Amino acid sequence: MDLTLRVERLGFEYGRTPVLREVTLPEVRAAEVTAVIGPNGSGKSTLLRCVAGFHRARGRVRVSGGGEILYLPQDPPPPSSLTVFEAVLVARRVGGSGGGRREHEARVAETLAALDLDGLAGRRLAELSGGQRQMVGLAQAMIRRPGVLLLDEPTSNLDLRNQFRVLRSVRDLARNQPAAVLAVVHDLSLAARIADRIVVLHNGTVHSHGSPAEVLTTAMLSEVYQVDGTVQRAGNGVLTVAIADRI
Ligand SMILES: Nc1ncnc2c1ncn2[C@@H]1O[C@H](COP(=O)(O)OP(=O)(O)OP(=O)(O)O)[C@@H](O)[C@H]1O
Incomplete structure (x- = not known):
């Protein structure tokens, strides 16, 4: 199903x-x-x-x-002495995914690469910025599939x-x-x-x-956000929302 x-x-x-x-x-x-x-x-x-x-x-x-069902809160994982690699490995093990150690480690490496975190694999969470830890939190969620x-x-x-x-x-x-x-x-x-x-x-x-095009309208921006906004559509279909009000 x-x-x-x-x-x-x-x-x-x-x-x-x-x-x-x-x-x-x-x-x-x-x-x-x-x-x-x-x-x-x-x-x-x-x-x-x-x-x-x-x-x-x-x-x-x-x-x-x-x-x-996995919920990832707004706050990044706390600083700790775990390395990025270990933190993501722990998430996979806690998630109960099968496979041996090699399989686990290969999945961690793959997940870190997808988020371009491989360069940080050996760094401790305590040594990372808030944004870097937020990315680690996402890697921990993603590896649990x-x-x-x-x-x-x-x-x-x-x-x-x-x-x-x-x-x-x-x-x-x-x-x-x-x-x-x-x-x-x-x-x-x-x-x-x-x-x-x-x-x-x-x-x-x-x-x-x-759909984004149906929802993102000048009327919605005015009613919901109380701003005078515009929604532009580029040639490739990408929508950009901008506020027209002067600051
Ligand atoms: N623990 C709480 N106790 C009492 N009121 C709360 C609590 N958490 C949130 N609220 C109130 O509930 C309403 C909705 O909060 P919520 O955090 O869900 O909004 P949000 O849309 O996620 O906001 P933001 O964009 O600022 O993150 C707000 O009025 C907030 O003050």
């Missing part, structure tokens, strides 16, 4: 403050990336934590077709090149595994590049969803 993630009518509040109201997502299918966008405080991280099962929410979260991958702002600490690299690796994982990926992405132009579908969260409800 094809792997799918279904999220229906989720409701959640912290104490008495409603944060998610009747949130239903379009089905997230294997080999597809769905990006969740929305302003600060709109409920994106809470939504991911509810889907991951860390909060007890009303509504339904259903995964059909098997596979591990999850069926459903929930990513909370995987590029928040990364420079332009690494943002691109990470998003490309996530998309490749989704397609090759195949995995169903649900990712919170703040940068709208990056969301357009990685996502098959975008969900716009606004005040704890789904404002709109659809």
Whole structure:
């Protein structure tokens, strides 16, 4: 059976403050990336934590077709005396993947290479920058080959090149595994590049969803983000979102 993630009518509040109201997502299918966008405080991280099962929410979260559900929080793995290679190896072992030591080590090397982290393999996590540790966190998630991958702002600490690299690796994982990926992405132009579908969260409800071209509109930018924005489409189809307001 094809792997799918279904999220229906989720409701959640912290104490008495409603944060998610009747949130239903379009089905997230294997080999597809769905990006969740929305302003600060709109409920994106809470939504991911509810889907991951860390909060007890009303509504339904259903995964059909098997596979591990893996949630990668916004914060990178903490500094530690483990080397990058060891940290990713441990993640693979904890994930219960079969195979002998050689097989494990080959997969670690392959995963580090995919994220261009091979140069850091021998460095300790305590000696890395926040952005470098964030990439290690992603390598730890990817090596477990999850069926459903929930990513909370995987590029928040990364420079332009690494943002691109990470998003490309996530998309490749989704397609090759195949995995169903649900990712919170703040940068709208990056969301357009990685996502098959975008969900716009606004005040704890789904404002709109659809393909990047359907969702990223001047009207949405005005209604949801309260900015005077433009969406440009390059000849190769790449969408870029820009704010027209003067600073
Ligand atoms: N532990 C908590 N206790 C109480 N309220 C919380 C808690 N965590 C988040 N909130 C509130 O819930 C709302 C949604 O927060 P959430 O972190 O899900 O938003 P977000 O869309 O991920 O924001 P950001 O883009 O800033 O990361 C906010 O109003 C926030 O203040």
